[in-house]
Amino acid sequence: MNSAVTTTPPGERQPGQELRGLAAPEAERRLAEHGPNEVAEVPSAPLHTRVLAQLRDPLIMVLLGAALLTIVIGDHPDAVVIGLVIVFNTTVGVAQEIRADHAVAALSTMSAPSARVLRDGTAREVAAAVVVPGDVLLLGEGDIVAADAELIEASALLIDESMLTGESLPVDKDAGSLLSAGTVVMRGRGVATVTATGAASALGRIAALLDGTREPTPLQHRLASLGRILAAATLGLCLVVFALGLARGLPAGTMAVTAISLAVAAVPESLPAVVTLALALGARRMAARHALVRRLPAVETLGSVTVLATDKTGTLTEGRMVVQHVWTPSVAADIFGVGYEPQGDVQVDGRQPTPAELGPVRDLLTVASLCNDATLRPPQGRAADEDRWTAIGDPMEAALLAAAAKAGCADQAEIRRLYPRTWEAPFDSLRKRMTTVHRMASGDLLVCLKGAPEVVLDATVLADRKDVLMGARQQAAILASRGFRVLAVASTECRNEPSSVATVETGLRLLGLVAISDPPKSAAATTLAACRAAGITPVLITGDHPATARAVAARVGLVGEDGGDEEVLSGPDLAAGRIADLTAARVFARTEPQQKLDIVDAWRARGAVTAMTGDGVNDGPALRRADIGVAMGKRGTEVARQAADLVLTDDNLSTVVAAVEEGRRVYDNIRRFLVYGLAGGTAEILVMLAGPLLGLPLPLRAGQILWINLLTHGLTGVAMGAEPAAPDAMRRPPRPSGQHILGAGAWQRLLVLAAVVTAVCLAAGVVARAWDLPWQSVLFLSLLGAQLGVVLGLRTRLLTRQNLFLPLAVLVSALLALAALYAPPLRSVLETEPLGWSGAALAVAALMSGYLAARITRNAFRERKAMKAKS
Numbered sequence: 001m002n003s004a005v006t007t008t009p010p011g012e013r014q015p016g017q018e019l020r021g022l023a024a025p026e027a028e029r030r031l032a033e034h035g036p037n038e039v040a041e042v043p044s045a046p047l048h049t050r051v052l053a054q055l056r057d058p059l060i061m062v063l064l065g066a067a068l069l070t071i072v073i074g075d076h077p078d079a080v081v082i083g084l085v086i087v088f089n090t091t092v093g094v095a096q097e098i099r100a101d102h103a104v105a106a107l108s109t110m111s112a113p114s115a116r117v118l119r120d121g122t123a124r125e126v127a128a129a130v131v132v133p134g135d136v137l138l139l140g141e142g143d144i145v146a147a148d149a150e151l152i153e154a155s156a157l158l159i160d161e162s163m164l165t166g167e168s169l170p171v172d173k174d175a176g177s178l179l180s181a182g183t184v185v186m187r188g189r190g191v192a193t194v195t196a197t198g199a200a201s202a203l204g205r206i207a208a209l210l211d212g213t214r215e216p217t218p219l220q221h222r223l224a225s226l227g228r229i230l231a232a233a234t235l236g237l238c239l240v241v242f243a244l245g246l247a248r249g250l251p252a253g254t255m256a257v258t259a260i261s262l263a264v265a266a267v268p269e270s271l272p273a274v275v276t277l278a279l280a281l282g283a284r285r286m287a288a289r290h291a292l293v294r295r296l297p298a299v300e301t302l303g304s305v306t307v308l309a310t311d312k313t314g315t316l317t318e319g320r321m322v323v324q325h326v327w328t329p330s331v332a333a334d335i336f337g338v339g340y341e342p343q344g345d346v347q348v349d350g351r352q353p354t355p356a357e358l359g360p361v362r363d364l365l366t367v368a369s370l371c372n373d374a375t376l377r378p379p380q381g382r383a384a385d386e387d388r389w390t391a392i393g394d395p396m397e398a399a400l401l402a403a404a405a406k407a408g409c410a411d412q413a414e415i416r417r418l419y420p421r422t423w424e425a426p427f428d429s430l431r432k433r434m435t436t437v438h439r440m441a442s443g444d445l446l447v448c449l450k451g452a453p454e455v456v457l458d459a460t461v462l463a464d465r466k467d468v469l470m471g472a473r474q475q476a477a478i479l480a481s482r483g484f485r486v487l488a489v490a491s492t493e494c495r496n497e498p499s500s501v502a503t504v505e506t507g508l509r510l511l512g513l514v515a516i517s518d519p520p521k522s523a524a525a526t527t528l529a530a531c532r533a534a535g536i537t538p539v540l541i542t543g544d545h546p547a548t549a550r551a552v553a554a555r556v557g558l559v560g561e562d563g564g565d566e567e568v569l570s571g572p573d574l575a576a577g578r579i580a581d582l583t584a585a586r587v588f589a590r591t592e593p594q595q596k597l598d599i600v601d602a603w604r605a606r607g608a609v610t611a612m613t614g615d616g617v618n619d620g621p622a623l624r625r626a627d628i629g630v631a632m633g634k635r636g637t638e639v640a641r642q643a644a645d646l647v648l649t650d651d652n653l654s655t656v657v658a659a660v661e662e663g664r665r666v667y668d669n670i671r672r673f674l675v676y677g678l679a680g681g682t683a684e685i686l687v688m689l690a691g692p693l694l695g696l697p698l699p700l701r702a703g704q705i706l707w708i709n710l711l712t713h714g715l716t717g718v719a720m721g722a723e724p725a726a727p728d729a730m731r732r733p734p735r736p737s738g739q740h741i742l743g744a745g746a747w748q749r750l751l752v753l754a755a756v757v758t759a760v761c762l763a764a765g766v767v768a769r770a771w772d773l774p775w776q777s778v779l780f781l782s783l784l785g786a787q788l789g790v791v792l793g794l795r796t797r798l799l800t801r802q803n804l805f806l807p808l809a810v811l812v813s814a815l816l817a818l819a820a821l822y823a824p825p826l827r828s829v830l831e832t833e834p835l836g837w838s839g840a841a842l843a844v845a846a847l848m849s850g851y852l853a854a855r856i857t858r859n860a861f862r863e864r865k866a867m868k869a870k871s
Contacts, residue, residue, distance in 0.1 A: 019152070019191065021118030021136040030132035037131045037147055037197035050098070054090045080703075080829050088710055113642065115146035116392075118191075123375060123392055133197055139179075139190040140373065140393070141426065144642060148201045149179045149192035156188035156426050188426050189373060241688045248692060278721040282666035290650040291659035292633065298645035301627055302663025304609045306734050308531055308656060309599065311613055312542040312549065313485075314395070314632060315653050316556055317518040321395045323403035325484065327475050328360040328512035329468055335403050340376055340389040342405030358407070364511040365404035367491045369415055371436045371448035374398040376405075376412065396485065399516055400450075419446060425501045429543060429593055431455070435505055437498060445497070447504055449490045453513065453545070454590075456488035463492075463507045476513055476545075483551035484515035485544055524556040527654040534660065535733030537608075541588045541596055546570050549589035558586055571595055583608075596622035609734065611656060613648075615640050630656055657730070664735075665725035671741060672794050673720045675750045680712055680787040682754035687761055687783060696765050696775065703830045704780045704820075711816055712787045715809035723795065724802040749857045756853040757786045757846075764842040773842075774833035777821060781835065781843040784817045786850035793854025 022030070045053075055064070064086065113128040118136040128146040131137070137149055139157070151157070157173045161183045170186045173179065179192055181201040238259040245255035279300065283293035293299055313319055320340070326333045333353060337344025348357050374393030391398030401412055409415070419438035422445070427434035433451025440446050449456065453476035456462070457469050476486045490508040498504035531538045540558055542549050546568045553559045559567045571590040573579055582602035588595070596612070600622055603610050612619075612626035620643040623629030631644035632651045641647050648655045684705060691699030700708075735744065742750065761782045768778035788810050792798060795806070820826045821834050835843070 019118055019136055020121040022132070022134055023120055027119060027130070027132055027135065030134060031130055034132055034200075035198055036129045037201075038129050047094070050094045051090060054094055055086075084710070088714060113144055113146065116140070116143070125392075131194060131197060133194050135194040137190075137192045137194060139185050139192060141185055141187055141189075141428075142640065143185045145179045145181055145183045145185070145192075147181045147194045147198075148196040149194045151175050151177045151179060151190055151192045153191040154188065155190065155424050157185065157190045158187040160184040160186050187428055189424075238685070241685070244689070244692060245698070248697060250698060278666050278670055281722070282662055286646075286659050286662045287649075289658045289662070290633075290648060290652065290655045291662075292647040292649055293645070293659075294642075294647060295645045298628055299663055299666055301609065302611075302646075302660050303667040304734050304736070305536055305611045305628060305660055305663075307537045307539060307603045307608045307610045308653075309539045309541050309596075309603075309610060309612045309626070310653055311615065312540060312544060312552055313518055314615070314634075314651050315613055316524045316540070316552060317520050319395055319518065319634075319651060321399035321485070321516045321518045323399050323514055324517045325479065325515035326361050326364060326403070326512060327472075327479070327515070328364060329464075329471070329510065330360050331357045333357070333361050335406055337402065337406050340391055340398055340402045342376065342389065342402055344402075344406030346407050360512065362404075362407050362409050364489050364514070365400065365407050366409050366415060367446075367448045367511055368400040368450055368487075368489050368514065369404045369409065369412060370419055370421070370438055370446070371434055371450045371489075372397045372400055374401060376401050396487075396516060400487075400514065403514070423498055423504075425504070427451070432543075433505070435501070437504065440493075445494050447492045447494060447498075447508065449505060449508055450487050450514075452590075453486055453488045456490060457510070461505055461508060462490055462510050464510045468510060472510060472513060477547060479513065479515040480545040480547035481551060482515075483519075483548060483555065484517055485548055487514045487516070488512075489514060520552055520556050521652070523652070523654050527657055528556055528558055530654075530657050530730060534657070534730040536660070537586075539586055539588070539599070539603075541591055541599060543591060544589055546589040549587050553587045574598065593619065593621065597625055600626050611646075611660075613653070613656070614644075619643075661725055661730050664729045665723075667735070668726060668729070669721050669723050671746055672723065673717055674741060675746055675753070676720065676787075676790055676794055677713055677717060679750045679753035679757065679790060680708075682750070683757035683761065683786070684708070684783065686754065686758040687779070690758065690762060691765065691779075694762060694766050695769065696762075696779070698776075699765065699779055700776065700783070701831055704776075704832070707817075707820055707830055708780070708784045708787070711784060711813040712791075714813075716788070716791050716806065716813055719803065719806040719809040720791070720794075722803045722805055724797070724800060726796040752857050753790055753850075753853055757783070757790065757850055760846045760849040761786055764846050768839060768842060771838060773839045774835065777832045777835055778839045778842050780830075780832060781817060781821065781839070782846035785814070785843045785847035788813055788817075789847040789850030789852075790854045793851040794858065 114125050115128045115131050116123060116125050116138040117131060118124075118138060119126075123138055128144075131146045133147075135147075136152075137146060139145065145159075151173055152175060154173050154175050154177070158170045159173050159179065160170045161180065173190065178195075179190075181197075242255045242259040245259075246252060282299045286293055286299070310316060313321075322337065322339065323335050326335060331348060331353070333346050333348050335344060335346055346353055346358065346361060348354075353361070374391055374395075374397035376398055377390050377392050379388055389402070404412075410418070419440060421436050421438050423437035425431075425435040431451070432455045433449060435447065435449045438446045438448065449461075453473065457472050457476065459466075459469065462469060472488065476488070479486045489511045491511060492508040494504075528538045538558060540549060540553050544552075550559065550568045553568070567585065568587045568589055569579055569582075569585045571588070571592050574582070574588075574591070574595045579585070582599050583606055588599065591599075596614075596619065600610050600612055604627070609628075610626045611628040611630055612622050613630040613632070614620075614623050615632040619631075619640050623631060623640060623643040623645075628646060629644040630646045630648060631640040633641065633647045633649040634651045646656070646659060684700075687699050691697075761779055764782040765775045765779035768775035791806070791810055820830050821832050826832075827834070
């Protein structure tokens with residue numbers, strides 16, 4: 001741990017030398033023999049276990065008791081209805097549970113980790129599940145070790161084994177050391193041979209001891225608490241209904257069954273299943289929009305995000321870096337070409353360079369190629385995105401390799417053969433530089449160094465004259481202000497192997513500067529504008545030079561084109577404690593990993609809900625500390641992906657905005673279902689309480705109450721969870737994280753709807769009684785119709801083609817309601833009577849009243865919220 005570098009023992013192979021890995025056919029044979037490299041999954045619950053779990057639900061158990069009571073007292077029609085309700089609710093509950101489990105399992109499959117292996121002499125990235133014993137693992141900073149393995153080669157390799165051993169300090173590893181599956185590469189590189197996979201690995205043996213139970217989300221906990229309160233209040237009111245019935249001389253058995261049925265119908269018992277399904281399907285919709293949710297609670301949290309802290313490279317910018325300019329103390333050259341293609345042109349002052357001018361450029365790029373761990377992969381031609389040269393490893397290092405090829409330097413493999421690496425000090429975010437040592441043909445050693453200009457262009461590192469260093473610093477500042485990422489490159493020769501970083505990183509000669517372009521994505525400015533419209537504050541946190549950060553921030557509209565210096569804060573400013581309020585700035589440059597934590601903590605202390613993007617191994621703590629950690633799926637390290645709540649499979653910041661919209665949609669739909677379900681249940685209780693006072697002795701029978709519950713909370717309730725996002729979902733501020741699920745006017749709206757439904761249904765019953773119509777059937781159909789009207793009225797857009805399941809569910813429920821009046825078998829079971837045109841007209845009037853009440857209250861409370869937001 002104390003040494004910055006660990007060296008490969010003498011006589012060991014150099015990285016990649018004489019290693020070809022397994023052949024593809026052999027790897028397939030071993031995969032069939034040993035099985036996938038996966039820990040044993042907890043088997044899914046069998047069907048009978050799921051059914052029993054549903055039957056143990058308190059409300060279902062109450063219904064079972066009611067069914068038994070109706071059989072004892074001889075009320076067989078109600079017993080049949082209660083039995084049908086139990087079967088339907090159990091079936092829907094099991095189906096929703098299975099569907100949610102499938103959705104979560106699909107997400108787990110998509111978020112499976114990957115590994116880099118050597119197959120047929122070629123480095124390739126594969127799913128960790130297909131790694132087999134004998135595979136050669138290529139390990140780099142930020143990788144998670146895919147299987148138990150023995151190190152063949154190690155260079156400054158530092159492994160975090162805390163998840164297995166509990167030891168907080170990372171451990172140095174040399175060639176011959178054993179690595180355990182699940183441990184993390186914190187620094188350095190390594191090559192290892194896999195010794196055990198799957199259940200036979202250390203991680204597999206531990207996983208076999210773990211419980212795979214999935215914990216409820218915070219929203220589910222809050223709703224469970226709300227459900228207990230509602231259940232207690234409902235039972236109290238149902239006891240009042242029971243007592244009033246006895247006082248009027250009605251049979252105790254009849255009133256007991258009626259009160260029980262009312263209690264079951266008044267509480268939206270399908271709410272937990274609707275919530276689970278809404279969260280799981282919301283996560284699947286996010287995955288379809290390239291946002292992979294790794295933890296289900298993130299779906300509900302996304303709707304509350306108020307601050308989005310993003311990095312620059314590959315998130316706001318394209319992430320496909322290209323070297324465009326090379327500066328040396330003697331000449332400056334422009335390099336032309338596309339992407340990582342090794343073809344291009346070098347020009348000096350708009351013309352072809354002379355050999356004397358090209359020499360310093362090639363020297364610089366040769367050293368940059370040696371001090372480099374990336375690889376350029378030629379076109380594979382198997383898919384649309386594989387018809388061009390691509391980078392394996394760091395995109396910036398790959399850009400240096402492409403530039404070297406364009407300048408006519410020797411082939412990458414040839415350079416590494418001529419100058420084999422013997423020692424290295426890998427790049428890390430604190431040192432901001434990388435150094436390698438190579439053996440030359442003469443036997444002497446070549447020291448190669450590249451890094452950030454402010455740490456390389458220093459008299460303690462370089463032996464160049466002061467005027468050369470001053471000129472280089474000025475040129476670096478000019479290039480950074482133009483939006484380039486700038487690297488300084490230096491080298492020297494020595495005779496002896498270095499004993500420490502301090503001895504090798506001094507007395508070098510400056511070769512020059514490399515300016516790398518990484519243009520902003522075309523949609524970056526639009527994405528940040530969408531964030532601000534949604535009440536989300538974007539903050540840029542990057543390790544780049546302040547001038548580079550400012551240039552990119554200005555181009556994407558994060559700061560003004562002529563913004564002052566105070567708009568960009570630097571890591572040294574934070575370290576010196578010169579910044580009183582970290583939430584005042586919108587751009588941070590040259591930051592260190594710990595400072596990302598400080599920025600997140602500062603925003604959270606103000607009550608903000610933060611989302612933080614990251615891709616490196618050092619971003620893990622900040623990703624965990626933020627309310628929503630967002631990792632890059634393409635260029636991010638495995639550590640960052642596993643630490644994050646959300647993985648962007650397209651590395652596009654606009655995907656975060658889409659995920660936030662989906663989070664708001666899910667939460668809105670759950671609130672909508674809650675308002676609908678509780679308003680209907682409240683109306684049913686009020687009808688049973690107030691009906692006798694208006695001359696309606698027993699407003700509804702037990703079977704009728706349960707049939708209403710079946711049709712309103714069943715298909716239509718589930719369909720509400722798939723409603724599309726409101727048009728203004730991303731034009732309103734985020735909801736406060738501590739807001740009650742029935743806050744922001746929801747409970748007032750609920751009471752208004754319940755009052756309207758109660759009033760119109762009782763009015764329909766009273767009028768029907770006065771007209772000598774079968775008033776109980778009119779009341780039954782009116783109460784059911786009014787709730788279906790509320791469903792349609794609660795829709796954000798009534799005539800949308802999205803979620804056709806909801807109008808279809810309403811239509812089916814309406815047909816089943818009519819069947820209860822006109823189909824002889826149902827009519828006898830529910831004890832209803834067919835209605836003529838007058839009775840049907842009263843029910844239609846109730847339906848329209850429910851619809852209009854929902855539309856009017858929706859608009860009224862929306863205007864009230866808008867006025868409150870403006871104030």
